[in-house]
Amino acid sequence: MRIRMLVEMPEGATRNGVPWPAKGEAVDLPTAEAAHLVAAGVAEEATDEDDAQAPAEAKSRRRKAADTEGEAP
Template sequence: MRLRILQGAPEGALLCGEPWPAEGDEIDLPTAQAAHLVASGVAEEVTAKRTRKARRGGDDE
């Protein structure tokens, strides 16, 4: 499951044996572990890729 980290952790904290990701980082985790982090408010599921907003001004037609 793809997650976006919402909360940082103290220096030295680990997640799956790796350093805890920075706030805003996206990671892939097994579903059960990811669901736990989402339920606790530490992360949110990434359901779709972000798209760039269209620029204002100028017509492309």
């Protein structure tokens, strides 16, 4: 699965001895590992078309507010 990093990993962080890609760069990872990073908000799914578009920093990602209707304060 191809993903694009949304954050800069800590200095010195590696995956199997290889430094993580920089923020905005894409990388191919095993599906389970890539899906975990996407779910955690560390990366987003990328395609070959995305590589030609604006960097991830230009995209805004925001979580939806929880629906609290019907809940007691």
